[in-house]
Amino acid sequence: MLGISAKAEGMADFSPQTDDSLFGAAFGALPDAVCILEPIGVPGESVTDWRYLAANPVMCELLAIEDPTGATLRDRFPHLADHWAPDFERAILGTAPEVLVREAKERPEVYEVVLCPLHYSGRRAIMARMRNITTEHQARALQREADARYKLLFDAIDEGFCVIEVQFDAENRPIDYLFIEGNDAFLDQSGLTDPIGKTMRTLQPDIEDKWVATYGRIAMTGVAERFESESQAMNRWFDVFAFPIGETAPHRLGILFEDIGKRKTMELALRHSENRLHSLIEATSDLIFRMNPEGTVMEQLGGKSLLGEATGPGDWIEEFVTPSDRVMVRDAVDTAIAAQQPIDVEHRYLRPDGSVGWLYSRAVPVFDEQRTITEWFGMSTDITNRRLAERELAHGAQMLRVASEIGKVGLWDWNVESGEIHWSDEHYRMEGYEPGEVVPSYELWAERVHPDDREIAVARLAEAMESGQDYISEYRVCHPDGEVVWLSARGRFLYDEQGKPVRMLGAMVDMTQRRREEEWQRLLVAELQHRVRNLIGMVRSVARLSAPSHRHVDEYVDHLIGRLQAMGRTQSTLTRSPGRSVDLAELVREELLVHAVQDDKCHVEGPEIALSPHAAEIVTLAIHELATNSVKYGALGDTGYIRIVWDAEQRGEKYWVILRWQETAPVRKAKQNRKGFGRKLIEERVPYELQGEGRFTVHDTGVLAVLEFPLVDAGSILDPRS
Amino acid sequence: MTDRALSGYRIVILEDDYYQAQDCRQLLEAAGAKVIAISATIPDLPALLEEGRIDAVLIDINLGHGLSFDFARALKAQAIPFVFLTGYDAAMLPDDLAGSGYLTKPADAARIMAALASAAAAR
Numbered sequence: 001m002l003g004i005s006a007k008a009e010g011m012a013d014f015s016p017q018t019d020d021s022l023f024g025a026a027f028g029a030l031p032d033a034v035c036i037l038e039p040i041g042v043p044g045e046s047v048t049d050w051r052y053l054a055a056n057p058v059m060c061e062l063l064a065i066e067d068p069t070g071a072t073l074r075d076r077f078p079h080l081a082d083h084w085a086p087d088f089e090r091a092i093l094g095t096a097p098e099v100l101v102r103e104a105k106e107r108p109e110v111y112e113v114v115l116c117p118l119h120y121s122g123r124r125a126i127m128a129r130m131r132n133i134t135t136e137h138q139a140r141a142l143q144r145e146a147d148a149r150y151k152l153l154f155d156a157i158d159e160g161f162c163v164i165e166v167q168f169d170a171e172n173r174p175i176d177y178l179f180i181e182g183n184d185a186f187l188d189q190s191g192l193t194d195p196i197g198k199t200m201r202t203l204q205p206d207i208e209d210k211w212v213a214t215y216g217r218i219a220m221t222g223v224a225e226r227f228e229s230e231s232q233a234m235n236r237w238f239d240v241f242a243f244p245i246g247e248t249a250p251h252r253l254g255i256l257f258e259d260i261g262k263r264k265t266m267e268l269a270l271r272h273s274e275n276r277l278h279s280l281i282e283a284t285s286d287l288i289f290r291m292n293p294e295g296t297v298m299e300q301l302g303g304k305s306l307l308g309e310a311t312g313p314g315d316w317i318e319e320f321v322t323p324s325d326r327v328m329v330r331d332a333v334d335t336a337i338a339a340q341q342p343i344d345v346e347h348r349y350l351r352p353d354g355s356v357g358w359l360y361s362r363a364v365p366v367f368d369e370q371r372t373i374t375e376w377f378g379m380s381t382d383i384t385n386r387r388l389a390e391r392e393l394a395h396g397a398q399m400l401r402v403a404s405e406i407g408k409v410g411l412w413d414w415n416v417e418s419g420e421i422h423w424s425d426e427h428y429r430m431e432g433y434e435p436g437e438v439v440p441s442y443e444l445w446a447e448r449v450h451p452d453d454r455e456i457a458v459a460r461l462a463e464a465m466e467s468g469q470d471y472i473s474e475y476r477v478c479h480p481d482g483e484v485v486w487l488s489a490r491g492r493f494l495y496d497e498q499g500k501p502v503r504m505l506g507a508m509v510d511m512t513q514r515r516r517e518e519e520w521q522r523l524l525v526a527e528l529q530h531r532v533r534n535l536i537g538m539v540r541s542v543a544r545l546s547a548p549s550h551r552h553v554d555e556y557v558d559h560l561i562g563r564l565q566a567m568g569r570t571q572s573t574l575t576r577s578p579g580r581s582v583d584l585a586e587l588v589r590e591e592l593l594v595h596a597v598q599d600d601k602c603h604v605e606g607p608e609i610a611l612s613p614h615a616a617e618i619v620t621l622a623i624h625e626l627a628t629n630s631v632k633y634g635a636l637g638d639t640g641y642i643r644i645v646w647d648a649e650q651r652g653e654k655y656w657v658i659l660r661w662q663e664t665a666p667v668r669k670a671k672q673n674r675k676g677f678g679r680k681l682i683e684e685r686v687p688y689e690l691q692g693e694g695r696f697t698v699h700d701t702g703v704l705a706v707l708e709f710p711l712v713d714a715g716s717i718l719d720p721r722s
Numbered sequence: 723m724t725d726r727a728l729s730g731y732r733i734v735i736l737e738d739d740y741y742q743a744q745d746c747r748q749l750l751e752a753a754g755a756k757v758i759a760i761s762a763t764i765p766d767l768p769a770l771l772e773e774g775r776i777d778a779v780l781i782d783i784n785l786g787h788g789l790s791f792d793f794a795r796a797l798k799a800q801a802i803p804f805v806f807l808t809g810y811d812a813a814m815l816p817d818d819l820a821g822s823g824y825l826t827k828p829a830d831a832a833r834i835m836a837a838l839a840s841a842a843a844a845r
Binding site for chain 1 (some may be wrong): 742827
């Protein structure tokens with residue numbers, strides 16, 4: 001190209017093929033494609049085209065053209081001239097070579113173009129060297145792509161990865177390490193901030209020495225290591241795989257690691273939880289076992305040797321369960337298997353020492369995915385002591401119940417804190433309720449207490465609660481039907497550690513009957529006292545009233561004694577007779593007997609009549625006086641005869657007794673005008689005390705006495721005159 | 723015994739035992755009193771009062787077929803003095819009559835007259 005111009009301007013014949021000068025030869029021999037172009041026009045002002053001054057054969061071959069020397073760019077490559085023009089103009093104005101990379105427009109090829117400005121003989125040109133770099137270019141592109149993928153991978157992995165360079169001191173001891181490179185996860189998992197380009201000790205001055213030592217060792221030995229270690233300085237647990245990169249200095253290591261703090265925590269928690277579970281099982285059961293799905297073969301997994309030295313799997317029901325419980329246990333196991341529910345059974349078992357104990361066994365089924373039982377896992381606890389305690393408790397409770405029922409003892413159990421009260425059945429009855437009729441409460445109890453006794457009963461209770469002394473109280477309870485019942489209660493408060501009353505237990509008995517009997521006894525004693533005093537009063541009066549009719553003391557004493565004996569007889573008759581009434585005929589006959597009246601000297605006749613004690617006393621005394629009189633003065637002292645007859649007749653609303661004492665005998669002695677003791681008795685005492693009438697008359701034929709008085713009911717025991 | 727200590731006193735005796743009533747009457751009359759009634763049963767008080775004043779009443783608590791407390795209350799209401807003469811203890815007296823004059827049987831004449839005299843005088 002340049003040759004053409006040179007030819008035209010006086011430099012003709014320069015062509016690699018024709019110029020055999022040294023430079024021409026060298027130019028033509030260049031292995032690279034080279035050509036020289038000169039501008040047409042003034043560079044920097046107006047260049048219209050470029051003329052080839054020369055082109056070597058390689059260039060011609062590369063461009064697949066004939067030697068272009070002398071031709072212009074636009075001639076040869078009309079569509080490329082404008083494309084290259086700016087580059088050429090810029091290069092020619094510059095001083096240093098310019099390297100351009102250009103893709104071929106027609107082919108998938110890439111070229112490197114070096115443009116060098118040339119100055120010679122006052123003229124300027126550019127030398128262009130072209131090289132096909134397509135292959136290199138493609139290789140670089142591939143490399144870049146691979147690098148990008150690697151980087152992506154590097155950052156995408158979960159584990160932290162970094163490259164470090166271990167630093168050694170003069171004695172070749174590892175002292176620190178420098179972070180060369182690291183992925184995103186490395187930042188996350190190490191917790192380090194902006195570590196690349198910094199050393200570990202800069203980042204974490206208190207880092208443990210073991211890390212440097214370990215990495216130093218790996219760097220020196222070239223042997224990769226995998227380990228788990230904790231950095232307390234970083235408060236992390238790491239799972240690390242460290243491997244050497246290259247065999248010599250710089251000592252670089254690749255470190256693949258994971259922060260396993262969370263996993264470690266979980267592992268620890270799991271271990272604790274397992275330990276706790278184990279302790280729990282150990283603490284709550286004596287034996288842990290597994291069993292085949294049919295529940296026949298059992299194998300002990302742990303626990304105490306309840307069943308003797310651990311034996312191999314065997315039919316435990318046959319081996320350990322007592323014959324009495326085997327059917328029951330077998331049924332329980334079969335039922336659980338059928339229902340796929342846990343087994344829960346209490347049974348007796350044979351201990352290694354031959355004694356019989358109680359075992360509480362539970363087992364849960366273990367299922368596979370088809371919900372088929374693959375085995376049973378269970379545990380057993382020896383509950384012999386509990387069963388014994390339960391039995392004793394049941395016995396105790398039964399004894400208490402029976403005893404309280406038989407003894408008619410009402411029991412209560414008061415939870416002072418909650419106010420809840422438990423009453424035994426008898427307690428309900430004592431309060432006038434059917435058992436269970438009401439919910440017992442303190443208020444309910446207080447309400448039933450007799451108003452007169454309530455204040456004291458409540459005070460006693462408060463006093464016992466305060467003092468800790470036993471509560472002892474007797475009080476009345478009013479039943480809804482009006483019945484008043486006496487209760488004797490004793491109780492005791494129980495206290496907590498702070499001395500606060502928490503519970504009260506107590507018992508009470510019905511004292512009504514005893515109270516009644518005591519009252520009865522009190523009345524009897526009062527009555528007895530009254531009677532004795534009354535009797536003495538009467539004796540005194542009788543003695544005084546007897547006195548005026550007797551001039552002789554002996555006679556007076558005889559009379560007095562006779563009267564007192566008659567009174568005594570009445571008393572003994574009354575005491576003997578439980579019906580508290582006295583048969584009139586019996587009374588009369590006894591008096592006659594006492595006075596030795598022969599049967600042939602008297603006639604006694606009358607219907608059966610029961611006299612009140614009071615009437616009996618008076619009639620007895622009357623007969624006594626009449627008989628005494630008669631022996632002394634009348635029929636009985638002679639050959640006379642006495643008729644004692646009585647009858648009863650209705651007068652108004654009452655029955656009256658009419659008793660006649662009639663003597664038939666000659667009167668031996670002087671007529672008695674004075675009103676003697678006997679006569680007064682009949683004529684005055686009968687009306688006074690019996691509201692009746694009495695007559696005492698002395699006829700020629702003898703004495704006639706008539707007593708008439710109304711019958712009253714036999715007095716009760718409390719009738720003081722009875 | 724002070725001779726005729728109850729001179730002019732008009733007295734009623736309520737005593738169901740004939741002998742004791744008689745004995746008592748003789749005692750009181752010997753002491754100068756005028757026994758205007760003796761009775762084994764509760765007497766008709768207004769009728770008695772129509773016959774004249776009553777200075778004192780001697781009452782046996784138990785009259786065989788009933789107690790005499792109501793009669794005592796009637797006397798108390800009329801401010802007529804009375805004294806119980808009874809075999810019972812004083813504890814037997816109901817609360818409203820607890821402070822009344824009271825003698826335990828057997829009582830000798832001196833005590834009876836002293837009690838009646840003091841009851842009548844206290845009026």
